[in-house]
Amino acid sequence: MLTKVYGSAVFGVEASTITIEVNIDKGIGYHLVGLPDNAIRESNYRIAAALxxxxxKIPGKKITLNMAPADLRKEGSAYDLTLAIGILVASGQIKAEHLEDYVIMGELSLDGSLQPIRGALPIAIKAQEEGFKKFLLPSQNAKEAAIVKDLEVYGIDSIAQVIEHFDNDAPLERTIVDTRNEFFLALEHPEFDFSDVKGQESIKRCMEIAAAGGHNIILIGPPGAGKTMLAKRLPSILPPMTLREALETTKIHSVSGRMRENLGLMAQRPFRSPHHTISDVALVGGGAYPQPGEISLAHNGVLFLDELPEFKRTVLEVMRQPLEDREVTISRAKFTVTYPSSFMLVASMNPSPGGYFNDPSAPVSSTPAEMQRYLSKVSGPLLDRIDIHIEVTPVSFDKLSEERKAESSVEIRKRVTEARKLQTNRFTEIESINYNAQMGVKQIRQHCALDETSKTLLKNAMEKLNLSARAYDRILKVSRTIADLEASEHIQAHHITEAIQYRSLDRDGWLG
Known part of the structure; x- marks a missing residue:
């Protein structure tokens, strides 16, 4: 008897429907074909014990299982339940009507209970697109899949529940998620808040500008100045994610298996902070079966690289292309996978190996030559993609001991959100640009026009501070963002003046 059961395979952040054909005939043998990997080949042992x-039981006959399309490689243990149900129906041990309406996925334990799977959200989206009505999967992944409208999602704890449902019409409890309600509930309570930071008003202003325009930023300062503390609070002032952004982010984390159990939609922007010993593959993604790297897990959020010069040169250089294209393409001999990677880069570093500026009173003083050599570990092309360079100095005792509460992240985020709305309206007709940091040369010339006073200011600054030519466009972009924070239609002289301050750490002149 021939039976067809439906599952799904995930490639990148998209899913493809897999038809599992089970044929039982005279003879003896268990033949699993259709390019399964080792985890799928081993499934017959798990299925036999679970049944x-x-x-x-698995019938003592010739069983042929084909995973179609047969030329598409399948991987992982999530097909256990799909194969098991196919065998039971094909062998006549259970009856199953309307099997064509179901997508079934789940990894079996030996006692028949189900383990969570990866990629539940992309699978649910594909199932809904292809007209399937119901999706059976482990209960740990049910909320994640239930985000998708017009698809009935049922969380299952064991194969016994599925057998009862098909054989005896036992009802299953449908998982229903109010996506919009869950999304908006999670927005107003950031884990880290800027009100915790004492002093550092100029750096907070910098972070606000970076958040408003989506600008990459590097913080340079001695140990204990507050660089990491400030960076961790940046996501709390970024504009709330749109539902589309939340879905994109959830899909990536779902595919990588990093979704927290029983979590539906990710409403908070991600914050990723990899250690400086990370490999280039772990950062950008890859492997024999390509998985998202840290830059994709930070999509629509923040990637924080602490102690930037300590990262391997090759690791930093592979970021250059994703920073420009906002996606990373991983190619293999038979297929290519593209992961989105639109993130804000926040980097921090000490000014020298000793950790302190050229200050005789510092515990470990460094010469200008040592500082320049240490900074040169970060390549010019990478610094070229960072819009704001800012010097962070230690907080005085008076500031640390103040009782006055600093401005909260919620208040700062209101200003940032208003500035982003202006940018969204400005770039409505350009799909690839959402905020100022993404502007190309054409948009800079169009939206960053300067009056004569501003031109003179910028010219003098570039000559006196010995700023590089690449700093020119960066200053204009940051000026545009500062103007947006003030709801100013045109860039004015004081916007340019402030933006110039944030390039004082440019490679050619930050030591003076």
Missing amino acids: QNNGF
Whole structure:
């Protein structure tokens, strides 16, 4: 008897429907074909034990299972439940009507209970697109899949529940998620808040500008100045994610298996902070079966690289292309996977190996030559993609001991959100640009026009501070963002003046 059961395979952040054909005939043997990997080939042992422990068995006949399309490589243990149900129906041990309406996925334990799977959200989206009505999957992944409208999602704890449902029409409890309600509930309570930071008003202003325009930023300062503390609070002032952004982010984390159990939609922007010993593959993604790297897990959020010069040169250089294109493409001999990677880069570093500026009173003083050599570990092309360079100095005792509460992240985020709305309206007709940091040369010339006073200011600054030519466009972009924070239609002289301050750490002149 021939039976067809439906599952799904995930490639990148998209899913493809897999038809599992089970044929039982005279003879003996178990033949699994259709390019399965080792985890799928081993499934017959898990299936046999799970069925036996639930009062069923794999029939002693010739069983042929084909995973179609046969030229598409399948991987992972999530097909256990799909294969098991196919065998039970094909062998006549259970009856199953309307099997064509279901997508079934789940990894089996030997007692028949189900383990969570990866990629539940992309699978649910594909199932809904292809007209499937119901999706059976482990209960740990049910909320994640239930985000998708017009698809009935049922969380299952064991194969026994599925057998009862098909064989005896036992009802299953549908998982229903109010996506919009869950999304908006999670927005107003950031884990880290700027009100915790004492002093550093100029740096907070910098972070606000970076958040408003989506600008990459590097913080340079001695140990204990507050660089990491400030960076961790940046996501709390970024504009709330749109539902589309939340879905994109959830898909990536779902595919990588990093979704927290029983979590539906990710409403908070991600914050990723990899250690400086990370490999280039772990950062950008890859492997024999390509998985998202840290830059993709930070999509629509923040990637924080602490102690930037300590990262391997090759690791930093592979970021250059994703920073420009906002996506990373991983190619293999037979297929290519593209992961989105639109993130804000926040980097921090000490000014020298000793950790302090050229200050005789510092615990470990460094010469200008040592500082320049240490900074040169970060390449010019990478610094070229960072819009704001800012010097962070230690907080005085008076500031630390103040009782006055600093401005909260919620208040700062209101200003940032208003500035982003202006940018969204400005770039409505350009799909690839959402905020100022993404502007190209054409948009800079169009939206960053300067009056004569501003031109003179910028010219003098570039000559006196010995700023590089690449700083020119960066200053204009940051000026545009500062103007947006003030709801100013045109860039004015004081916007240019402030933006110039944030390039004082430019490679050619930050030591003086």
